Amino acid sequence: MPPSPGAGSDAEPVAPWSPLRARSAGAGEPQVIFTRPEVAAVGYTEEQAQRAGLTTEVVTVGMDQVAGASLAGAGQAAGSGAARLVIDPERRVVVGATFVGPAASDLLHAATIAVVGQVGLDRLWHAVPAFPTISEVWLRLLEEYGL
Secondary structure, three states: OOOOOOOOOOOOOOOOOOHHHOOOOHHHOOEEEOOOOEEEEEEOOHHHHHHOOOOOEEEEEEHHHOHHHHHOOOOOOOOOOEEEEEEEOOOOEEEEEEEEEOOHHHHHHHHHHHHHOOOEHHHHOOOOOOOOOHHHHHHHHHHHHOO
8 A cells, every 4th residue: 555645745636624735835834024123924815815805905004003013023113013914705714914113923823723614703702812912913903894
């Protein structure tokens, strides 16, 4: 019996959520630019989502609206930067996220889970961030969206 294909192999078709498809590719691939400020993104930008045929709504908040931002990024302007979600309003899921500012990379894993897992906005609303932390930006983004 031949060995099973490894994670990320395209040798055999597998179900979309199969352990054999344990890779991030395309819209689920997180990206970080470790500059000052950091830039972190996952999923689609608004333009990419529209090219993919999705209806989108975009919400953006400044990091200055997040109390925890004053604790992050020593040597950088506290509260500098912004966070943006690209939302598919028909499915009510996040299809893209971009963060710019101190500790932006620390926000990326939660965004990757939201995008790859297609976590609904109503469920995200109940994932309460610790206060005061930079992850409070999730609450501000969802409030801005109107939840």
